[in-house]
Amino acid sequence: MRRTHSQGHYRAGAVYRAVFKHDVREYAALPEFAHAPELALRLAGEVAFPDCRIESKISGEGVIKFASRLADGERIESVIIPAAGRTTLCVSSQAGCRMGCCFCATGRAGFRRNLAAGEIVWQVMAARFQLRRRIDNIVFMGMGEPLDNIDAVLTAIRVFADQRGLDIAPRHVTVSTAGHADGIRALAAANLPNLHVAVSINAADDVLRSRLMPINRQYSLAEVHKALEALPQGKKSTVLIEYVLIAGVNDSEDDAMRLVRYLHGLSVRVNVIACNPAPGSSFKGPGPEQVRRFVRWLTAEKLFVRIRQSRGQELMAACGQLGSPAKDPSIMK
Numbered sequence: 001m002r003r004t005h006s007q008g009h010y011r012a013g014a015v016y017r018a019v020f021k022h023d024v025r026e027y028a029a030l031p032e033f034a035h036a037p038e039l040a041l042r043l044a045g046e047v048a049f050p051d052c053r054i055e056s057k058i059s060g061e062g063v064i065k066f067a068s069r070l071a072d073g074e075r076i077e078s079v080i081i082p083a084a085g086r087t088t089l090c091v092s093s094q095a096g097c098r099m100g101c102c103f104c105a106t107g108r109a110g111f112r113r114n115l116a117a118g119e120i121v122w123q124v125m126a127a128r129f130q131l132r133r134r135i136d137n138i139v140f141m142g143m144g145e146p147l148d149n150i151d152a153v154l155t156a157i158r159v160f161a162d163q164r165g166l167d168i169a170p171r172h173v174t175v176s177t178a179g180h181a182d183g184i185r186a187l188a189a190a191n192l193p194n195l196h197v198a199v200s201i202n203a204a205d206d207v208l209r210s211r212l213m214p215i216n217r218q219y220s221l222a223e224v225h226k227a228l229e230a231l232p233q234g235k236k237s238t239v240l241i242e243y244v245l246i247a248g249v250n251d252s253e254d255d256a257m258r259l260v261r262y263l264h265g266l267s268v269r270v271n272v273i274a275c276n277p278a279p280g281s282s283f284k285g286p287g288p289e290q291v292r293r294f295v296r297w298l299t300a301e302k303l304f305v306r307i308r309q310s311r312g313q314e315l316m317a318a319c320g321q322l323g324s325p326a327k328d329p330s331i332m333k
Contacts, residue, residue, distance in 0.1 A: 011036070013164060015043060020165025023129035025049070050118040054126055064131065070095070070119060074112055076143055078123045080133050086172075088137040091123045093153055094144025099178045100214045101200075103244060105278035106143045115144070117155035124166060139174045141198070145215075146175050147183020154190050170195040171236040181219040184227040193232050198240040198271070199224065203250045204258035212250070221262060228266055239268045242308075245294055246275045247284040256297035263303065270298060271308040 014032035018024035026044050027033050033040040051071035058065050064080040074095040081088045097104070098111035123142075127135050138160060140146040146153045153175065160168040174196040177183055187197060201221075203209040210216040219227075228239060241263060245251050263270070272295055275285040286294075291307055298305045 011039070015047065016162075017164050019047070020125075020159075020162070021167075023125060050116070050122045052119060052122045052126070054130060057131070064133070066126070066131065068123065068126065070115075072113075076115070076119075076123075078127065078142055080127055080131065080135070082133075086137045087134055088139055089124060089127050089133075089135045090139050090142045091120055092142035092144055093120060093140055093146040093149045097144045098148065099145050101178060102212055103202075103246060103275055103277075103281065103283050105281075108278075111144075114149040115152060117152040117159065120152060120156040121159050121166075124160065124168075128166075136168060137172045138168055139176065139198075141174070141176045145178055145180060145183075147177045147180035147186070150183050150186045154186075154192075157192065157195070174198050174240070176200065176242065178213055178215045179219050179221075179224045180215065181223045181227040184224070184231060188227075188231045191232075194236045196238045196240065197231060198242050199228065200242040200244065201259065201262070202242070202244050202246075203255065204262040208250065212246075225262065225266070228268075233267065239266070241268045241270045242273060243270060244273050244275050245286050245291055247286040247290065249283065251286055251290055251294055253297055256294055257301075260298065260301040260303060268304075270303055270305045272298075272305060273308045 011032050014030050015027055018027060018030055024030075025047070027040040028037050028044070030040065052068050055067045055069040055075065057067070062082045065077055066080075067075055067077050069075055076092040076095055078092060079090040081090065092115065094114050095112040096110050097106045099107050101107040124135055124138065127133050140153060157170060157173055157175075160166050160173060161170055170192045171194040175187065176198040178200050184197070184199075187195065200213070201209070201224075202212055204221065206216060206221055209221060231239060233239065241259075243250075243259065259270075272291060274291050275283050277283050277285060295305050295307060
């Protein structure tokens with residue numbers, strides 16, 4: 001139940017800053033409560049936090065994957081990825097995923113529920129204040145389809161951006177989607193022009209894409225293209241096309257040319273990612289030369305392309321691997 005203490009923005013702002021900037025949960029020592037200690041004590045008992053805890057973590061080469069147990073017993077995973085000049089947190093938006101992409105371990109595990117906005121924000125708080133990592137970049141590339149949980153995701157992004165707290169602006173946030181066209185339109189309507197959007201395409205013909213990604217049966221390539229055309233782009237935003245390269249499945253020159261034709265008219269950048277097979281998968285990742293060859297075909301057609309290097313494969317923390325145990329049990333901590 002929400003209680004009102006009729007104290008205005010002065011003390012409410014103090015509590016907000018204390019929580020989100022410093023993870024302070026007792027307010028009596030705050031200067032703003034020097035003359036209201038009883039109110040500080042009442043607030044400490046009334047302000048509710050998500051009942052989440054870090055259950056385990058594994059690390060290797062700077063990458064940290066941590067698993068969180070939620071109040072109802074559900075389990076999610078998040079990944080901290082350091083890089084030159086920034087540290088990225090890959091957050092989950094759902095427990096499980098209903099998209100069912102056949103190369104993704106999370107999708108094969110099935111969908112259990114959406115996360116609340118507080119459970120999404122909690123992952124950032126946990127990384128910053130419990131694991132002591134300076135998080136300044138967020139990617140919604142963890143467990144779940146973010147645009148299948150659009151309201152909570154947008155609320156979390158607005159909390160991230162508040163300068164009184166976490167202070168992570170939309171230009172430092174990327175929302176990844178399997179091609180949820182309605183969700184892309186909802187992002188367009190949310191008026192966050194500097195937000196980055198990443199769309200997994202993975203095949204530029206409907207037959208193959210429907211086999212790889214069942215969402216294509218609901219939102220065809222043509223519908224996704226139309227939604228992307230309407231997506232506003234700010235000076236600091238990017239639309240990324242994610243292409244998971246699977247050996248012998250979508251890595252031919254014909255596949256590359258179909259992708260070129262599909263992207264015609266869109267202002268995008270293409271990330272090519274070698275498939276990271278999860279345990280039990282029949283798919284195989286391409287070799288380095290296969291990846292370079294596919295990229296050459298695209299760049300010859302004037303597309304802006306980069307090879308995205310996956311990190312954390314041994315931890316099962318790379319793209320498409322969340323929800324799988326680490327390959328090497330000795331790295332569990």
